Amino acid sequence: MKEVEVPKDYNHENEIDWQATWQRMKLYQFNLDEERPRYIIDTPPPYPTGSIHIGHVLNWLYMDLLARWKRMQGYSVLFPQGWDCHGLPTEVKVEETQGIKKNDVPREEFRRMCIELTGENIQGMKTQMQRMGYSQDWKREYVTMTPEYKEKTQRSFLQMYHDGLIYRAVHPVNWCPRCETAIAFAEVEYTENETFLNYLEFSSSTDEPGVPIATTRPELLAACVAVVVHPDDERYQHLTGKKV
Structure with missing residues (x-):
């Protein structure tokens, strides 16, 4: 057997070659293989409002480890990657980068700015994730602002409505007076103030x-x-x- 000398220093440039090899081999593409059990990872799509941060790196590390482990166990693993183009974070980012408020320009013009920025950020974050070496199936990438995805969500909404799972009722919400919309608990920012005990x-x-x-x-x-x-x-x- 031919001896292979292992370099003492790690050369990170080799990662790009290996990643290209994996893509050519279609190593991580999900196939409807009836002979193998399926394992589906429902990844939470991040907001494409900038570069990935250490939280993204850690969370996708956990999912990537699980995907690789299940493949080694013989499963056909569906590990897609999506992008949550929910309006509020993108709107705030456009206002920051353009130095405007959403009501300063016509609605269609503001939407165009949001779509353009979102597309640029998706490409940048996608490149970063691929460089990290995660094993997503990029053939099954999805973007929540595409017409195809909107159609699926609308069909799901109507189905849940007909099943009685969606109803109208009075309920307290977190309201942002600046953004003029309801926001999630995760989007609430707390400040410290002096008050009475x-x-x-x-x-x-x-x-x-x-x-x-x-x-x-x-x-x-x-x-x-x-x-x-x-x-x-x-x-x-x-x-x-x-x-x-």
Whole structure:
């Protein structure tokens, strides 16, 4: 057997050659192979608003490890890559880069700016992910702003509506006055402010001493359903198991 000398120093430039070889071999393409069990990884599509960050790198590392492990176990693995072109993050990015507000230009012009920026960011982030060596099936790449994807989501929405899974009701939402839209909890940014520390007395139905509770959010009193005290605190043992 011919001996192969392993270099002492790692040459990262070899990665590009190997990645090109994997693409030519179609090593990671998903095939409807009836002889092998299927394993599907539903990847959460990121917002294409810039370069990938360390959180993307770590999360896709976990998924990539799982995909490779399942392939070694004999599974036919579907590991696609998508891009969530949800409007709000893209709109904010366009406003930042163009130095405008969305109402400063006609709606169609602003949409064009968003689509153009999204396409550029997708290409940049795709290149970065491919350079990381992840084993996605890029033949099954999807973009949530394409007509084909919109049609699928609309069909799913209508099906869920007909099944009674979608309804209209009154519900509190996180509202952004600047963006003029509802936002997710993950998009809420918190700030630290000086305020008052309020002491509320939780008393029982008897004349016994109650439990003082300190809070900066007394308006949330209606949502309080339980009071927890230390089991060794003698001051409140007389209230254990009682309603206050």
